[in-house]
Amino acid sequence: MEKPSKIAPAKGKLGVLLPGMGAVSTTFMAGVELVRKGKSQPVGSLTQMGTLRLGKRTDARSPLIKKFVPLAELKDLTFGGWDIFKDNAYQSAANAGVLNPQDLERVKSFLSTIKPMKAAFDHDFVKLIDGPNIKKGKNKYELALQIKEDIANFRKTSRASRLVTCWCGSTESFVKPEDVHSTPEKFLEAMKSNHPMIAPSMLYAWASVTSGVPFANGAPNLTVDIPAIQRLAHDNNVAICGKDFKTGQTLMKTILAPGFKARMLGLEGWFSTNILGNRDGEVLEDPGSFKTKEESKLSVLEYILQPQLYPQLYGKMCHKVRINYYPPRGDNKEGWDNIDIFGWLGYPMQIKVDFLCRDSILAAPIVLDLVLFLDLAQRAGMRGIQEWLSFYFKSPMTAPGLYPEHDLFIQSMKLKNTLRWMKGEDLITHLGQEYYD
Ligand SMILES: NC(=O)c1ccc[n+]([C@@H]2O[C@H](COP(=O)([O-])OP(=O)(O)OC[C@H]3O[C@@H](n4cnc5c(N)ncnc54)[C@H](O)[C@@H]3O)[C@@H](O)[C@H]2O)c1
Numbered sequence: 210m211e212k213p214s215k216i217a218p219a220k221g222k223l224g225v226l227l228p229g230m231g232a233v234s235t236t237f238m239a240g241v242e243l244v245r246k247g248k249s250q251p252v253g254s255l256t257q258m259g260t261l262r263l264g265k266r267t268d269a270r271s272p273l274i275k276k277f278v279p280l281a282e283l284k285d286l287t288f289g290g291w292d293i294f295k296d297n298a299y300q301s302a303a304n305a306g307v308l309n310p311q312d313l314e315r316v317k318s319f320l321s322t323i324k325p326m327k328a329a330f331d332h333d334f335v336k337l338i339d340g341p342n343i344k345k346g347k348n349k350y351e352l353a354l355q356i357k358e359d360i361a362n363f364r365k366t367s368r369a370s371r372l373v374t375c376w377c378g379s380t381e382s383f384v385k386p387e388d389v390h391s392t393p394e395k396f397l398e399a400m401k402s403n404h405p406m407i408a409p410s411m412l413y414a415w416a417s418v419t420s421g422v423p424f425a426n427g428a429p430n431l432t433v434d435i436p437a438i439q440r441l442a443h444d445n446n447v448a449i450c451g452k453d454f455k456t457g458q459t460l461m462k463t464i465l466a467p468g469f470k471a472r473m474l475g476l477e478g479w480f481s482t483n484i485l486g487n488r489d490g491e492v493l494e495d496p497g498s499f500k501t502k503e504e505s506k507l508s509v510l511e512y513i514l515q516p517q518l519y520p521q522l523y524g525k526m527c528h529k530v531r532i533n534y535y536p537p538r539g540d541n542k543e544g545w546d547n548i549d550i551f552g553w554l555g556y557p558m559q560i561k562v563d564f565l566c567r568d569s570i571l572a573a574p575i576v577l578d579l580v581l582f583l584d585l586a587q588r589a590g591m592r593g594i595q596e597w598l599s600f601y602f603k604s605p606m607t608a609p610g611l612y613p614e615h616d617l618f619i620q621s622m623k624l625k626n627t628l629r630w631m632k633g634e635d636l637i638t639h640l641g642q643e644y645y646d
Pocket of ligand 1: 228229230231232233234291292293294305328329330331335338340376377378379380381409410427428429453454455456457487488489492567568569571572
C-alpha cells in the first residue's frame with residue numbers, strides 16, 4: 210500500500226451507523242454524550258487519551274494521538290442505527306442495565322431521539338430472539354437495497370459529511386465461507402435467490418461498502434470477512450476491519466500468553482469459563498451462535514504460541530472455552546481462567562485469573578476508536594482490510610495467506626507505527642543503539 214500523500218481534513222459531521230442498538234451501542238453513544246457534556250472521562254479510548262512517541266526517547270515528543278493525526282472530534286459525531294426491537298436508545302440502554310440510572314438520566318433526552326430503523330433480520334441466524342421492527346422484502350437483495358436507502362436518508366437528514374458503520378448486532382450462527390461468498394457477482398446472485406448462507410450482517414456490509422461507507426465488524430460472524438465484500442471494498446475504495454471486539458477474557462489472554470512465550474515458559478492447558486447474563490449471553494446459548502464465538506476465541510493461543518515452532522512447550526496444550534448464560538449477572542461478566550504452565554525442567558505451576566469485568570464498558574471505547582480510525586483511514590485513501598486495527602479484535606482480518614497477529618503488544622506497535630507512517634515520521638524499532646554511540 211502506498212503511503213498517503215495527504216490526509217483530507219475531518220471537516221463536517223461524522224455519522225455513525227450501528228446495526229444492533231443493544232448494550233454495546235447504547236453504552237458507546239451514552240458515553241460519548243457524557244464525555245461531550247464534561248461529565249465523564251473517555252477511559253479505555255486510545256484515540257482520546259493515548260499519546261505516541263516521535264523520534265528519540267531524548268526528544269521528549271509525545272503528542273496526543275488525536276493531536277497528531279486529524280481525527281473527527283466527539284462534538285461532530287452523530288448517530289443512527291437499526292434494531293429488531295422498537296426501543297429508542299434510552300429505553301434500550303435502560304433494558305441493558307449497563308449504566309447506572311443517574312448517568313442515564315443525564316443523557317436521557319439525547320438517547321431518546323435515537324430511534325432504530327427497521328432491521329434486516331433472519332431468525333435462522335439468531336435463533337433465541339425475535340422482534341417486531343423488521344424489514345419486509347421479496348428477497349435478500351431487496352432488503353440490502355432498503356438498507357442502502359436508509360444509509361442515503363441518514364446521510365441527508367443527519368447532514369453528515371462522512372459515515373462509518375460498526376456492526377454491534379447479535380452474534381449470528383456459524384457460517385463457513387462458500388462459493389457464494391467468493392465474488393461480488395456470485396454474492397449478488399445469492400442475495401437475489403435468497404441463498405441460506407447469506408447472513409443479515411452481510412447485507413449491511415454490502416449496502417455500506419457499495420455506498421462508500423467504511424465498515425467495522427464487532428461480532429465474530431464473517432460479515433466483511435469474505436472475498437466478495439473485500440473485493441467490493443477494494444473497488445469502491447472503502448476501508449473495512451473486523452472481527453469480534455477484543456474485550457474481557459481474550460484481552461487478558463493476549464496480554465498473558467505473549468509473556469509466557471517471550472520467557473519460554475511451557476503451557477499444558479488453558480481452561481476458560483464465563484458466566485454472563487446479558488442479551489448477548491442469551492443469544493450465545495444457541496449452539497450455532499456459540500460455535501461462531503468459540504472459533505473466534507480458540508484461535509488466539511495457537512497463533513500467539515506457535516506450537517509448530519515450539520513443540521516441546523506448546524505442542525500438547527489443551528485449550529477449552531465455555532460460556533454460560535446466567536441471568537443474575539447481567540452485563541457484569543465473570544471470566545475465570547485456569548492456566549497450567551510449566552517451567553525449568555518441566556516443573557508444573559498454575560495461574561488463576563478471575564476477571565470480574567463489564568462487557569460493554571470494555572467494548573464501548575473500542576467502538577469509538579474504530580469509528581474514528583476507520584474515518585481517518587478513509588480520508589487517507591486507505592482501502593480494503595485495515596490490519597493495523599487488529600489491536601481491537603479477537604479474530605483480526607488479514608490478507609489471504611497471512612496469519613493474524615494476536616499479541617496485543619505487537620498489535621499496539623503496528624497501530625502506532627501505522628500512524629507514524631501515515632504522517633511521514635520515522636518508525637520506532639526500539640533498537641536504541643544510538644543512545645550508546
Ligand atoms: N460486549 C463485549 O464485550 C463484546 C465483545 C466482543 C463482541 N461483542 C459482540 O458485540 C455484539 C453486540 O453485543 P451486545 O452486548 O451489545 O449485544 P446485545 O444483545 O445487547 O445487542 C445486540 C442487538 O442487536 C440486535 N440485532 C440482532 N440482529 C440484528 C439485525 N440483523 N439487525 C439489527 N439489529 C440486530 C438485537 O436485537 C440486539 O438489540 C454481539 O455480537 C457481541 O457478541 C461484544
